[in-house]
Amino acid sequence: MDTLVSVSLWGPPPDAAQGAFESAFGALAEVDRTMARVKDHPLWDLNLAGGGVLDPGTGTVLEAALDWAETTGGAFDPTVAPLIDLWDVLAGPHPPPSPERIAAARRRVDWRRVDYDPTSRRVDLGGAALDLGAIAKGYALDRAAAALRVAGVDNFIVNAGGDLYLAGSKGGRSWRVGIQHPRDPDGFLRVVEPREGALVTSGDYERFYLWEGQRVHHILDPRSGRPAAGCRSVTVWAPTAMAADALATAVFVEGPARGLALVEGHPAAEALVVDAAGTSRETTGFAAAAPEVGGGR
């Protein structure tokens, strides 16, 4: 998943905590092993082969990913791999790709090419390539949370590079989360005490470089083939991290107006958006899902 994961527990004695940690990290490692698009890993081989039979976890994630792709009209698209490779934001400053190369990569991006049968778990990629990075991290958080509950732990935070699953409390008070300000590295946009569930943030400030004054970041619009331009950051609360993860990407790509409308259509999810001008907007229920410490601004 190309990120550092931490698990914070409250309450269990050290022996029980150690077992819980091992269960949680085992679940995280299994998702990383099966769903990271890394050479010699199953997803890499699946893309090379153009399809195959998926393991149950990857099947669950792909089925959800295709559902989100349909729901969001392709703002979330699990076949965005050619564009990720083309832009290669992690490689650091370099000239953005030409319009011709972007167009060529876009022709290979279309979730509707993917034919997946959940019963047999057989998939035909139809010439597309999968990258589950925008949803598998959420699934991994959910799996780790489930493993912790099975281990008897009720109060915890699983933190995958700033994407969070929170459960229970910390010694009788709610877990407290600072939402990173997208332009002030030392500042918080807001400090909140979220309800039990996931709080996932997508921003243009974590993985980016500046080229001729333009911010080139890693959240790509599958439809334009370019970094999405409408938002600086999107924070989504949802009961599951997989839903929050997919929605955070989709809202970022859609931009504040259509993105917030998209979330309003999902009664279980809420969102806080900082638009490209730096203005914060949120869904009607975000303040209830993640109350601000101190009771408001």
Place this chain on the structure above:
Amino acid sequence: MRRRWTWADAVVVAALLVFNLWGFQSRSGRTVSGVEVLGLGSRQVVPLGFGTLRVSGPLGATVVEVGATSARVVSSPCPLQLCVRSGAVDRPGRLVACLPNRVVVQLVGGDDREGVDAVGR
């Protein structure tokens, strides 16, 4: 001749101490207390200003430089050099990771910004 210690000297020394302690904190109150360096089966915590250290991994040695206010990976045997390109980190919680060589460099310390348990980013 040996100069006598005066109250004025004490005030200057106290001011310098306060200034230096303040200098170790960011303007939001995040204090770097050290640098944690994880290798394959190894863990070291060294203070800022420690200098250079080598961490062995499956691909070879990663060289880490721990300066007065930041830490960075100077060289690495990994193919993409993402860890080297990441540059220096200077805030608690920030890290540089070399996944191929299994090395993580993380600044440790308090993130006491309003007493949060986690940062969503």
